[in-house]
Amino acid sequence: MLKIQNNICFKRIHITFVPSILISMMKGIKLTLLFLLISATAFSQNSGFLNLKYEENYTPTYDEVIEMYQKLDTHHENARLFEKGLTDCGKPLHLFVMNSEPEFDVEAIRNQGKSVLLINNGIHPGEPAGIDASLQFADDILRNNEGMAQILDNTVIIIIPVYSIGGHLNRSAYNRSGQTTPYETGFRGNYANLDLNRDFTKCDSENARSFHKIFSEWEPDIFLDTHTTNGSDHQYSITLVPPPPTLFPPVMKKFLRNTFLPMLYTEMNSREYELIPYVNYFYHDPKQGIAMSQEGPRYSSGFASMFHTIGMMTENEIYKPYADRVKSCYQFIQVLAEYTSENSKNIQELRAEGIRESMAMKEFPVAYKLDSTQFQTIEFKGYEAVDEQISPVTGLPRFGYDKSQPYTAQIKYLNTWVPTETVPVPEFYVLPQSYREVIERLNLLNIQYSRLQNDTVLEVTVDYIDEITSPAQPYNGHFYHNKVETRSEVQKIKYYRGDLVIPTRQEKIKYLLEMFEPKAEDSFFRWNFFDNILDQREYFSSYGFEENALKYLEEHPEFKAEFLKAREQNPELARNHRAQLAWIYNNSEWKEKTWKRYPVGRIFQ
Structure with a gap:
């Protein structure tokens, strides 16, 4: 049977040996042994050390995923599978760590000067390409396939195997109506029926709480969240929701625009699977132009940007064969990991300078708009859109794409967001201790603050909420305030021993501003953490007053x-x-x- 020595599989058996093996087996070796031998050989050829079956339109169950990572942990001393807190279904959130040596202490790794790449999978378990791709990538890099292990010389790669475990366990062939493969996938909502990619700032789920701890502990330099989209049909297997440069301080903004993003597209397009920006329609027809998405902090990549982490999302194309989705995601992970390793020191220095720039800023943007006057021209490979295709289901006209009519066109890519409103940056926020849910979230991220030692009166600037609008139905468990109008006053307010004084000039300044400025897109106020102030406690009666x-x-x-x-x-x-x-x-x-x-x-x- 196939054996493992020194973490490397034995070479595959050459096909010219098969006839002699067959002859010897015909002379006495059982046919079942032949089957086992051939199976083991094919297994080593196609999947390395793991039994992945994405070529057969199968994505592993949750138990199979964890078993595979446990297997890698057991056979490779420089890899370790950790349990990092709980999820809403009571099962632990796992983190798989790969290093060039058996060192897994975060502080020691940072002292070695290594960068950190965090890959998150299965936030929407019906979109599992990243789950398979990360397993294949981990297997290959640990076996040093094609010399890949050198990536770990400068970069530690950490992987969340499955983020929405409850959703992944809710497995069915009928969860994802727009895709035909893989044959079974998980469910979009987690065990608490939350969309976890709308939960990063409000942090309702145990999943998010555990993620916050991981993120705060490891402080990744680069972050990738793997997804699949059922949007536009085109010739690409993979698209990218990039880190929006506008969300970063000047030094990082320049790096993203001029170096990092061009590198990703150029390097991907030099290999088997080409990369295109996520097809976010600005016009009805992509031939007229597409636009860069700017994901807010409720989303994983937007959350990462608050900490000067370069965060992005891959969006595989749902209409492509599942094997191509996995392979193109794998290729992107490889490109990203290689670049991170080769430029490890530079990326860390850019983040450090970006943090310094943010800590010195005087104004902070709380609203943006897409600038339709600024764009670049990119190549786009699509299919002709047809408004009057006849549906084979209903027999009626429907919108669709004619794959017999592929085209290549030069199109506009609107990729510049500009601030529309800013607020002055305070030196401190003062938070009453009664807001325990907010304080809990600050603690998860190791936000620095002190507490008042005595009751005191402070002169502070406060906002009054003049106007808000909210939806009639809840959105991911909250009545998100989609419109917020405020006015400011300077008042002397009494605070009490134990209330929090939070300095803004700390490394996580962007998080503090995003969460405490009520008009910011995903602030605590917008997500209902301070809704108690909207109720009037005193009142008057017409007779009594x-x-x-x-x-x-x-x-x-x-x-x-x-x-x-x-x-x-x-x-x-x-x-x-x-x-x-x-x-x-x-x-x-x-x-x-x-x-x-x-x-x-x-x-x-």
């Missing part, structure tokens, strides 16, 4: 004049008894200061 209202008007003649003027100018107000009392209540000290007052105070220099 009458005496105090009259007294207030008598004691404040200027206010009374404003009230009478308002009543004169607004006939509807003049006819409504309660409305007039409400005007007095809401425009005087009777109105509670904390109603709609965002509870996070800012301290500026």
Whole structure:
């Protein structure tokens, strides 16, 4: 039978030997032994050390995935499979670490000057190409296939085998209606029915909490999340949602635009599987142009950008054979790992300089728009779109693609997002200790803060929420505030012993600004962590407030004049008894200061 020595498989048996083997077996060796021998030979030829079956449109079950990583752990001293916290289904989140030597301590690895590449798989378990590709890649690099082990000389590669374990366990042939292969896949929602690629900032799931710990511990330089898309049909097996340069400080922005992204496309296109930006339609027809996506912090790659990690997502094309999806994802992982290793020191230095630039910034963008006037021209290989194809199911016209009409065209690629609103960067945030869920998330990421030692009054800048809009139905478990209008005031507010004082000028400054500025796209406020301020705790009754209202008007003649003027100018107000009392209540000290007052105070220099 096939044996393993020194972590390298024995060479495959040459086919010219087979007849002699058959003859000897006909003379006495059982036919079953022949079958085992041939199977073992094919196994070593096609899959290396692991029994992957993506060529047969099969992706491994969760147990099979973990068993394969355990097998690699057992047979290679420079690889280790760790359990890193829990997931919503109660099973542990695993992390597979590969190094050039049996050293797995993060601090020791950083002291050696190595960069860290983190690969996340199975966040949507119906999109499993990255699961197979990462297994194949890990097997090949650990067996030093084609000299690949040298990648680990400068870079440690860490892999999350399956992120949405509950979703992966919910396996069926009917989970992913748009794809025909592989024959069975997992479910998009996790065990708590959350879309985990919308959960990175709000961090509702145990999966996200465990991920935060991994991310904070390893502080990866490069991050990849593997996906599959059922969008546009075209000639490419793989597309890329790139790290948006606009989300990074100047030195990293320049590197991404001029060096890193061109390298990815050039290197991929020199190999078997060409790469194209994710086909995000800006116009109806991709021939007229496509646009760069800018994923916010709720998404994995946007989350990574808050920590100056170069994060991206591959999107394999659902309509291509599953083996091509896996192989093209594998090729991208290989290209990314090779570049990370070859440029390890430079990438780390760029991140360090980017952090310094961010820590010195005075203004922070909280909103962006795509600039339609800026674009580059790229080659795009598509299929002609047909609006009047006849459906074989309904017999009626439908939209589709005619694969008998491939084309190659030069198209616009809109790849520049510009800030539309900025806020000044404070020196400190002051957070009341009552917001325990927020503090828990800060602790997961090792955010630095101190606590007040005594009750005290601080002069802070606070926002009032003037207007919000929210959907009628929840979005991933929350009523996300999609419109937020604010105004600011400077107030003296009493805080208590134990309240948090959070300095912004720390390495994770972008996370703090993204999460604590209420108008930022994925702030704690937008995700309902501070919704308690939107309720009015005090109120008035029309009968009970009458005496105090009259007294207030008598004691404040200027206010009374404003009230009478308002009543004169607004006939509807003049006819409504309660409305007039409400005007007095809401425009005087009777109105509670904390109603709609965002509870996070800012301290500026």
